[in-house]
Amino acid sequence: MSDIITAEASASPGARPVGEAAQGEVAREASSIEMQGLHKRFGRDTVALDGVDLTIEAGEFFTLLGPSGCGKTTLLRILAGLEEADDGRLAIGGKDITEVPPHKRSVNTVFQSYALFPHLSVRENLAFGLKMRGLPPEEREARVAKIAEFIKLGDLVDRRVDQLSGGQRQRIALARALVNEPDVLLLDEPLSALDAGLRSQLQVELLRVQKRLGMTFVFVTHDQQEAMVMSDRIAVLNGGVIQQVGPPREVYERPANAFVARFMGHDNLYPVTARQGGRLTTSLGELTAEDAGEGGLLLIRPETLDLLPGEVAGDNHLPAVVSERLYRGSHAEYRLEIGSSTLQATLNNRGRHLPEVGDRVTVSVAPEDLVTLSE
Amino acid sequence: MRKRTLKRGLTGFWWFTLAFLYLPLAVVVLFSFNASNSAATFTGLSLRWYGRLMGNEEILSAFSNSMILAITSSVIALGIGCLIGYGMYRHRHRKLGWLIVLIYLPIVLPDIVFGISEMAFFVQVHRLTGLLQPGLVTMIIAHVTFQIPFVALIVYSRFVGLDPTLFEAAKDLYASPTKRVVHFMLPTIKPALISAFFLSFTLSVDDFVISFFTAGPESATLPIYIWGAIKKGVSPEINAIATLMIGAVALAAIISLVFSRRRQA
Numbered sequence: 033m034s035d036i037i038t039a040e041a042s043a044s045p046g047a048r049p050v051g052e053a054a055q056g057e058v059a060r061e062a063s064s065i066e067m068q069g070l071h072k073r074f075g076r077d078t079v080a081l082d083g084v085d086l087t088i089e090a091g092e093f094f095t096l097l098g099p100s101g102c103g104k105t106t107l108l109r110i111l112a113g114l115e116e117a118d119d120g121r122l123a124i125g126g127k128d129i130t131e132v133p134p135h136k137r138s139v140n141t142v143f144q145s146y147a148l149f150p151h152l153s154v155r156e157n158l159a160f161g162l163k164m165r166g167l168p169p170e171e172r173e174a175r176v177a178k179i180a181e182f183i184k185l186g187d188l189v190d191r192r193v194d195q196l197s198g199g200q201r202q203r204i205a206l207a208r209a210l211v212n213e214p215d216v217l218l219l220d221e222p223l224s225a226l227d228a229g230l231r232s233q234l235q236v237e238l239l240r241v242q243k244r245l246g247m248t249f250v251f252v253t254h255d256q257q258e259a260m261v262m263s264d265r266i267a268v269l270n271g272g273v274i275q276q277v278g279p280p281r282e283v284y285e286r287p288a289n290a291f292v293a294r295f296m297g298h299d300n301l302y303p304v305t306a307r308q309g310g311r312l313t314t315s316l317g318e319l320t321a322e323d324a325g326e327g328g329l330l331l332i333r334p335e336t337l338d339l340l341p342g343e344v345a346g347d348n349h350l351p352a353v354v355s356e357r358l359y360r361g362s363h364a365e366y367r368l369e370i371g372s373s374t375l376q377a378t379l380n381n382r383g384r385h386l387p388e389v390g391d392r393v394t395v396s397v398a399p400e401d402l403v404t405l406s407e
Numbered sequence: 408m409r410k411r412t413l414k415r416g417l418t419g420f421w422w423f424t425l426a427f428l429y430l431p432l433a434v435v436v437l438f439s440f441n442a443s444n445s446a447a448t449f450t451g452l453s454l455r456w457y458g459r460l461m462g463n464e465e466i467l468s469a470f471s472n473s474m475i476l477a478i479t480s481s482v483i484a485l486g487i488g489c490l491i492g493y494g495m496y497r498h499r500h501r502k503l504g505w506l507i508v509l510i511y512l513p514i515v516l517p518d519i520v521f522g523i524s525e526m527a528f529f530v531q532v533h534r535l536t537g538l539l540q541p542g543l544v545t546m547i548i549a550h551v552t553f554q555i556p557f558v559a560l561i562v563y564s565r566f567v568g569l570d571p572t573l574f575e576a577a578k579d580l581y582a583s584p585t586k587r588v589v590h591f592m593l594p595t596i597k598p599a600l601i602s603a604f605f606l607s608f609t610l611s612v613d614d615f616v617i618s619f620f621t622a623g624p625e626s627a628t629l630p631i632y633i634w635g636a637i638k639k640g641v642s643p644e645i646n647a648i649a650t651l652m653i654g655a656v657a658l659a660a661i662i663s664l665v666f667s668r669r670r671q672a
Contacts, residue, residue, distance in 0.1 A: 114575050134578040135586075147576035150569075151594045161580035164590065212580070 062091035062248050063125035063138075063215035065111065070120035072106050072272070080106040081117070082272040088250060089264075090125075093242050095251045097259040098269035099295065104252045107269070108218050111250060112141050125215050135164070140209035141218040144225065146201045148193045154204055155189045161212040179211040183241070199230045206238070210245070217242075219251045223258065235261055256296050260284060268292045285333070286325075289406050293331055299376050300332040304404060312404070315373045317350050320399045327404035336401035337377040339366065339387055340394040350375075350395040354387050368395060432653055439646035446641050456647040466648065469632035473612055476543060476628060480550035481607035485600060487551070488558025493592075495559060496566035510556045522620035525549040529621060542623035549621040550614065554607040561606070561667070565599035598666045605663035609656050 065088040072081040081103045088094045096104035109115035110122065113134030122130045129137055140161065148157050155176060162172040180189050183203055188196065196204065202222060209217055222238075223231045239262055242249045253259050259266050260280040268275045268283060268291075276288035287293035293301060306313035310321050314330050324330075343351050352375065356367035364386050366377040375395065379386060387393050438446065442453035460466050495507055513521060525545075532539045539545055577591040593600075615630035622631055629652060633645055 112575075112579055114578065134575075135581045135583050139579075141576070141579045143572045143576060145570050145572045147570055147572040149573060149576070149591065149595070151597070160577075160582075160590075164581040164583075164586055208580070 061125075062246055064088060064090040065216060065248065065250070066121075066123045066126075067107075068121045070107070070110060070117045070122065072103070072110065072115065072117050079272050081110075084120070084272070084274055086267060086274060086277065088248060090248055091246045093239070093249045093251065093262055093264045095253060095259040095263040095266045096269060097253060097256060097266050097295070099254055102269040103272040104254075104269050105220060106272075108141075108220055108250060108252050111216065112139055112218055113137050114141075138212075138215040139218060140212050140214040140216075141220060142202075142205045142209050142222045144221045146205040146222075148196075148201060148204060148208070150193055152193070154185075154191050154193060154196070157193065157204060158189065158208050158211055160208065165212075175211055179207045183207045183210070198226055199234065202226065202234060203237075206241070210241070210247075214247075216248045216250060219249060221252055221254070224253070224255075231258075232261075238262070256284075268295060270295075286403050287331065287405055290329055293329075293405060298331055298333065300334060302330045302332070302373065304328050304330050310399070312402075316370050316375065319348055319350075319397070319402060321402035321404070322399040324402050325404045327406045329405050329407060331403050331405055332375065332397060333401065334365070334376045334378040335380075336397055337375075337379075338396040339368075339377060339379060340396055341385065341387065342392060342394065344394040344396075346394075346396070348397050348399060350397075352393050352395050354389050354391045354393060357386070357389050359386070368393070370395070435646050436650045436653065438643060439650040441643055441646075444643055446643070456643040459644050460647050460651075463644070465627075466629075466632060466644075469627050469629045472543065472626055473628040473630075476546050476550060476618070476626075477608045477611035480547045480554060480611050481604050483547070484551045484554035484558050484607050485604050488555045488603065489562050489596075489600065491555065491559040492562025493566065495563045499567070510559055512556075513553050514556050518614070518616035521553060522549070522617040525552070525617065526620040540623060541621060541626075543626045545621045545623070546618055546626060546628075549617050550611045553614075553617060554610055557606055557610065558603040561599050561603040562596055565596045569595065602663045602666035605659040605666070609659045609663065612652065612656055612659075 065086075067084055067086045070081050070084040073079055084103075084107060096107055098104045106115060110117050111124075113129075113132060117130070120130075121128060124137070124139065148154075149160065152160065158176045158179065159172045162175060167175075176189070180186075183206060185203065185207060188200055188204065193201075193204075202225075205222065219238075223234055226234065235258060251259075251262060260283075263280055265277060265279055266283050267277045270291050276283055276292045278286075283292065284296050287296055287298065290301060302314040302316055304312050304314055304327075310324070312319050312321055312324070312330055319330070321330075339352075340349075350370050352368040352370045354366055355369050355374070358365040361381065363381055364379050366379065366387070368375045368377060377395065437449065439456055440452050440454070441449050442451035442455070443449075491510065495510070525548075526541075529539050529541060529545045529548075533541075539548075573591070573595070574587070577587045582590060612629070615634065618628050619631055619634070622628070627635070629648060633648060636642065636645055
């Protein structure tokens with residue numbers, strides 16, 4: 033987890049003028065988005081959105097996260113105007129745009145397939161939106177040149193669309209949307225078609241662009257790692273309902289329910305069978321928790337665990353046997369058996385002793401690292 | 408060794424097929440340059456039959472009828488077929504698939520049935536309203552009718568080959584419905600339109616059966632003229648017309664092919 037980016041990011045929401053950090057590149061106020069009671073159905077049986085209330089702050093990098101079919105793409109398409117909500121209101125920058133058609137919204141989208149026009153050159157693709165809005169040719173050229181420099185497109189602008197690689201197309205698609213200086217930029221899984229290396233490189237680039245412009249970005253992804261790296265705040269969706277909204281650390285460390293926890297990659301979930309103050313009984317044994325909440329499900333994050341060799345008595349110490357170890361260089365992932373339950377643990381490799389399969393160990397966890405959540 | 412024999416055999420078969428297709432055409436082209444008026448013996452090269460064409464009023468009028476018919480019908484078919492092709496694309500996901508079969512029907516229907524139906528229809532319309540006397544107008548209508556399916560299918564296949572998100576990108580990038588047509592759809596399907604036009608043109612110039620049933624006394628096209636003239640025997644003049652038609656149709660077909668290749672790229 034990159035604490036630096038998270039810390040920087042959580043400081044940024046608020047109506048800070050666009051371009052404050054961008055050395056006057058774009059001098060515009062960022063826009064907030066308010067959604068109220070958005071409903072959307074496809075056909076008779078498919079509910080895509082079931083009452084979404086959400087406010088996205090001006091200048092925020094906001095991510096809609098969820099599995100496929102959760103409604104995140106439908107929500108993005110409603111923001112773009114490509115889909116009409118059956119019910120509910122939508123406002124951008126305080127102006128109600130529920131009924132405004134897409135070509136009259138100051139909103140641009142980076143599509144998953146990039147959707148670059150094959151009949152136009154890269155330069156014409158970049159200028160398309162400006163041309164449609166009736167800007168004179170000189171101004172179009174100036175703005176295309178400015179964005180090409182900003183996104184560092186170099187000589188890409190003089191190529192044909194079919195000569196571009198996936199990563200290059202992605203950057204052109206981003207530039208084609210940004211050149212219009214929209215109130216809000218929408219990104220529909222823009223990195224999902226790229227290989228891992230290029231993907232993380234473009235994640236960083238996209239994040240820098242957003243921070244420099246201070247523009248409101250709404251990003252859709254099904255990848256929780258990507259969501260955590262990029263976002264100021266994340267909304268986790270399932271079945272057309274928002275499950276949780278919060279900064280990445282909150283969503284990861286204090287998930288609101290079992291769905292969010294599992295989606296964020298947590299497996300160590302144990303029903304609480306009895307509770308006495310901070311004393312919780314689970315299938316692992318008795319544990320003392322501090323400020324763990326009132327939920328019926330205990331979450332233990334693998335990276336909060338420590339493994340002590342042999343049997344060591346103590347509070348929040350559980351005797352366990354190592355049944356599996358995956359050595360990953362920087363860390364090792366363990367599967368431990370405690371009675372009839374299993375527990376995942378992650379140990380940083382700081383040159384210390386790493387227990388082997390079959391070893392008897394003692395699992396130790398701090399009371400403040402335990403949280404409970406609802407089913 | 409056996410593999411090589413097989414390969415040679417197949418190559419030979421290819422040349423045989425080509426010869427089978429093109430030798431008759433070569434005979435017509437060759438005899439159009441014959442110095443004598445014999446259809447059996449070739450005596451030497453000459454352009455006299457082409458000269459003769461230029462002085463023949465009937466042939467010139469048939470040629471101009473063919474051109475007017477082909478160009479007018481192709482332009483009209485292009486407009487209507489283009490709209491139908493787009494409509495088929497827009498509604499491809501609805502349960503209207505069976506309607507699309509209707510558009511294929513004229514393609515598979517025998518020309519003679521099609522021609523007779525058109526004729527019967529025009530006769531009835533003329534009887535009831537006094538309009539649509541057999542002539543160029545009825546021929547244009549008949550040709551447009553059989554050209555439309557080809558245009559519609561070419562335009563449809565071009566739209567189907569596009570990333571559907573492009574339509575949304577155009578909306579997203581501030582293009583109004585009119586601007587989407589002018590700046591996105593038409594330029595994107597331009598190669599398909601050019602290809603469809605030349606295909607329609609070729610079909611029209613080639614057509615004899617449907618033209619024959621819908622023509623009036625003044626509106627003979629080249630194929631109709633040839634058919635009439637041939638009753639008096641094959642003259643070298645006919646060979647010259649046929650050669651010119653082969654050239655024109657080949658050119659249109661090549662242009663159509665070049666643009667259909669380009670739209671696939």
